[in-house]
Amino acid sequence: MNGRGIRRTGLTLMIWLTAVFAFTAVPSFAGEAGLHQQFLKAVSDYENGEYVRAAEAFRALADSGIHNGELYYNLGNAYFRAGELGRAICWYEKARQMLPADPELAFNLDYARSFVKDRQPEQSSLARTLFFWRYLLSQKITVYLAGAARLLFFVVLFWRKVFRPRPPGWLLSAILAVFLVFAVTAAVNFYLAGAFPRGVILPGAVSVKSGLSELSTELFILHSGSCVTIEDSRKDYYRIRFGGDKVGWIQQEKVGLISLHI
Amino acid sequence: MKRLILIAAALFWAATCLAAEPEVRATVDRSEVAPGESLRLTVEISGAQGAVNVSGIRDFEVVSRGTSQNISIVNGQMSKRVNYTYTLMPKKIGRLLIPPLPVDIDGRTLYTEMLAIQVARDGGEQNAGRSSDLFARMSLSEKQVCLGQQFIARLRIYNAVPVTGRAFQKAPVFEGFAVEQLEENRTYTTTVSGRRYEVVEVVYVLTPEKTGTLAAGPATIECQVVRRDRSAGRSPFDAFFNPVQPVSKLVRAGAAEVTVVPLPDFSGPGRFSGLVGTFDLQVDIDETALTVGGSANLTMTVKGQGNIRDATLPQLALPEEAFKIYQEDPVEEVAVSAAGISGYKRFSAALVPLRQGEYQLGPFSLTYFDVEREQYVTVQSEPLAVTVAPASKESEVNLFAAGKQEGKAETSNIRKESVRFTGKDLFPLKKDLSAIADRPPVSVTQYLLLIGLPGIFYLVALAVAVYARKDESVARVMARQSRTALKTARRLGGNAGGDYLDSLYRAIVYAVYSRAGRQGQTLTYREARTLLEEKGCSEAFIEEVCAFLEAVEQARYGGQSGDASAAEILMRTAGDLVRRLTR
Numbered sequence: 001m002n003g004r005g006i007r008r009t010g011l012t013l014m015i016w017l018t019a020v021f022a023f024t025a026v027p028s029f030a031g032e033a034g035l036h037q038q039f040l041k042a043v044s045d046y047e048n049g050e051y052v053r054a055a056e057a058f059r060a061l062a063d064s065g066i067h068n069g070e071l072y073y074n075l076g077n078a079y080f081r082a083g084e085l086g087r088a089i090c091w092y093e094k095a096r097q098m099l100p101a102d103p104e105l106a107f108n109l110d111y112a113r114s115f116v117k118d119r120q121p122e123q124s125s126l127a128r129t130l131f132f133w134r135y136l137l138s139q140k141i142t143v144y145l146a147g148a149a150r151l152l153f154f155v156v157l158f159w160r161k162v163f164r165p166r167p168p169g170w171l172l173s174a175i176l177a178v179f180l181v182f183a184v185t186a187a188v189n190f191y192l193a194g195a196f197p198r199g200v201i202l203p204g205a206v207s208v209k210s211g212l213s214e215l216s217t218e219l220f221i222l223h224s225g226s227c228v229t230i231e232d233s234r235k236d237y238y239r240i241r242f243g244g245d246k247v248g249w250i251q252q253e254k255v256g257l258i259s260l261h262i
Numbered sequence: 263m264k265r266l267i268l269i270a271a272a273l274f275w276a277a278t279c280l281a282a283e284p285e286v287r288a289t290v291d292r293s294e295v296a297p298g299e300s301l302r303l304t305v306e307i308s309g310a311q312g313a314v315n316v317s318g319i320r321d322f323e324v325v326s327r328g329t330s331q332n333i334s335i336v337n338g339q340m341s342k343r344v345n346y347t348y349t350l351m352p353k354k355i356g357r358l359l360i361p362p363l364p365v366d367i368d369g370r371t372l373y374t375e376m377l378a379i380q381v382a383r384d385g386g387e388q389n390a391g392r393s394s395d396l397f398a399r400m401s402l403s404e405k406q407v408c409l410g411q412q413f414i415a416r417l418r419i420y421n422a423v424p425v426t427g428r429a430f431q432k433a434p435v436f437e438g439f440a441v442e443q444l445e446e447n448r449t450y451t452t453t454v455s456g457r458r459y460e461v462v463e464v465v466y467v468l469t470p471e472k473t474g475t476l477a478a479g480p481a482t483i484e485c486q487v488v489r490r491d492r493s494a495g496r497s498p499f500d501a502f503f504n505p506v507q508p509v510s511k512l513v514r515a516g517a518a519e520v521t522v523v524p525l526p527d528f529s530g531p532g533r534f535s536g537l538v539g540t541f542d543l544q545v546d547i548d549e550t551a552l553t554v555g556g557s558a559n560l561t562m563t564v565k566g567q568g569n570i571r572d573a574t575l576p577q578l579a580l581p582e583e584a585f586k587i588y589q590e591d592p593v594e595e596v597a598v599s600a601a602g603i604s605g606y607k608r609f610s611a612a613l614v615p616l617r618q619g620e621y622q623l624g625p626f627s628l629t630y631f632d633v634e635r636e637q638y639v640t641v642q643s644e645p646l647a648v649t650v651a652p653a654s655k656e657s658e659v660n661l662f663a664a665g666k667q668e669g670k671a672e673t674s675n676i677r678k679e680s681v682r683f684t685g686k687d688l689f690p691l692k693k694d695l696s697a698i699a700d701r702p703p704v705s706v707t708q709y710l711l712l713i714g715l716p717g718i719f720y721l722v723a724l725a726v727a728v729y730a731r732k733d734e735s736v737a738r739v740m741a742r743q744s745r746t747a748l749k750t751a752r753r754l755g756g757n758a759g760g761d762y763l764d765s766l767y768r769a770i771v772y773a774v775y776s777r778a779g780r781q782g783q784t785l786t787y788r789e790a791r792t793l794l795e796e797k798g799c800s801e802a803f804i805e806e807v808c809a810f811l812e813a814v815e816q817a818r819y820g821g822q823s824g825d826a827s828a829a830e831i832l833m834r835t836a837g838d839l840v841r842r843l844t845r
């Protein structure tokens with residue numbers, strides 16, 4: 001092919017690429033612009049005191065498939081201001097799974113919890129101290145760290161097998177230890193989210209029953225914002241546990257699910 | 263001939279079956295019901311399969327109960343019937359209509375007949391449901407209440423026939439009320455219009471949160487009524503093995519209304535606490551003789567019957583700047599009974615006196631609205647006398663940020679205090695557009711891939727390295743042996759004679775094998791030539807190598823190893839050849 005042919009081919013290729021870009025990028029830019037507008041409108045509603053409208057707008061963004069801890073934080077704020085304590089705490093908890101070390105989120109969640117009528121069971125401080133990274137890192141970061149340690153482990157192992165000089169054995173052991181810590185932590189997080197999903201009571205007060213009917217005996221009452229563990233689901237009821245010994249059934253619509261991985 | 267007759271008979275039979283026109287029919291099990299009672303509507307489709315549209319029924323709530331099929335052959339004629347069953351609950355009293363229902367059969371629409379149902383007017387509890395097996399009522403303890411005044415709502419479900427189970431099909435709605443339900447439902451028997459009923463009573467304590475006419479309920483309850491079912495088509499064996507069949511029935515309790523009036527304006531001293539009911543206030547302090555910097559626990563208990571949960575901290579009438587106050591979370595204990603909500607709420611605060619002196623704390627007061635007296639009532643606690651003695655030197659408290667005093671050395675007597683929150687509010691929104699960037703969580707599959715893929719890459723890379731090295735390793739081994747032989751020769755020196763030449767010879771032989779990528783111990787210079795030609799070496803280089811091998815062999819077997827300079831030349835040449843062969 002001569003120079004002219006090359007230039008013609010290159011020009012044709014450029015035209016095709018531009019066309020493909022235009023047809024794919026323009027709609028996506030337009031779509032993104034729509035989301036930006038929705039978000040800014042929701043922020044404006046919040047600042048003007050239209051908390052219910054702001055909550056609905058943020059909720060629409062979340063329901064459109066956006067997973068973002070900051071968006072969930074904003075939902076928590078909007079619901080709190082709108083007087084829906086249960087929903088506020090539910091969204092704060094979802095945000096905490098993605099931003100566990102965010103100080104503003106921690107403060108707001110703590111503040112919202114101070115309004116919960118039920119005394120919450122205390123969490124083990126020993127576990128929080130011993131396994132501090134589980135409470136500082138999000139599940140995503142933990143998985144990525146496990147993957148990176150795994151990759152590094154095999155790179156160093158390959159180097160030892162193939163090249164000289166060989167890296168020291170203690171380096172391999174250290175990397176393996178780091179990998180095991182993060183991999184096991186990630187696995188435990190997945191297991192707990194799947195086997196023991198957590199939820200938040202949404203209405204002001206909920207009667208926890210002994211059976212799958214509103215006419216069953218009331219066992220105890222939980223109030224908006226209380227966190228529960230979901231042990232089973234049947235029909236449209238969840239069997240929940242609050243603290244160590246309080247177990248009962250409540251309607252599924254009255255519980256907001258926290259876990260992101262189920 | 264026989265065959266012809268048989269074919270004709272079969273065709274005739276098929277024709278009679280196909281000739282049957284589909285029919286639709288709607289029937290009800292009763293045409294008169296009381297308010298809150300349900301009836302059963304059955305739409306029967308004969309001779310075909312179809313779809314029933316019940317959206318036109320406006321006067322009833324409609325709950326589908328499923329379908330059943332019946333196939334029969336009579337006089338050689340097969341007929342098929344499909345029944346669609348619905349439970350209907352009337353929405354009002356009077357003469358209600360079930361309009362002709364369209365049934366779509368293979369693209370054709372047939373209509374059922376219109377049906378009229380009489381829903382009897384309610385004549386009061388004694389007369390209501392006179393002949394009903396089941397009915398339900400919602401009743402309130404008050405017709406008019408004040409805002410915040412609690413009262414009782416009772417949902418009673420009456421059954422004169424055995425019932426195996428009850429469940430809310432639609433639970434009662436108490437919009438505008440805070441609701442507490444009694445833990446256990448009451449069960450008792452009563453007589454209504456001469457008929458004995460078993461009653462299940464669900465008790466709610468309602469506290470209105472807004473004024474106006476509010477409704478408690480309605481509610482729809484599904485009951486499993488036990489009755490012997492003698493419907494057509496059941497075999498005697500079914501009757502023997504399954505003598506009773508529970509039938510699902512719906513009963514409806516209508517809404518009960520209550521008028522909520524606002525509380526009268528409060529114009530007394532102090533402030534209204536928001537409590538409605540009957541209450542008392544108790545104030546205690548655990549220590550009345552204090553020192554500056556010490557602490558005492560002040561407890562205020564609001565106790566009584568009413569909206570106790572809404573109690574807030576009574577006003578603290580404490581001398582200004584004499585005490586520092588640290589409030590604790592309130593503790594409440596509340597019981598819900600058929601008389602209402604009662605209990606107590608306890609507020610505690612730690613008091614730290616800042617100045618010595620004698621103080622009177624209180625009296626503390628609580629103003630609530632007494633429903634029985636229909637007026638605001640203020641209860642007061644007895645004042646508490648507290649004596650604050652001066653602090654010891656170690657715990658002296660300086661109220662002023664004093665500068666250097668004359669004649670005195672400057673010392674810091676400031677008592678350090680923990681920083682506590684003076685107020686709390688939410689941190690603001692996160693307004694950056696990064697808040698709408700999608701960051702999906704990691705799935706279990708992604709996690710397993712991240713963990714598993716590096717291992718797979720490692721195995722593949724290792725296999726590639728091992729395979730690539732297969733050819734190389736021989737060359738490297740031979741190159742290493744060549745260098746080792748050269749080192750040996752260097753170490754032995756030219757005076758070593760045969761051993762020295764031996765080492766040189768081996769060095770070149772191993773180097774040639776290394777170049778050829780093969781293993782070997784000995785080599786003639788013809789073989790060396792062949793190997794180096796295969797590897798594409800230049801003719802001049804091959805000649806050099808072969809000449810060296812020949813020279814070494816001659817020196818070994820010709821006894822010319824003693825010359826040091828010659829040995830030196832051989833050494834240098836061998837080193838150069840090894841370098842060029844093994845690079």
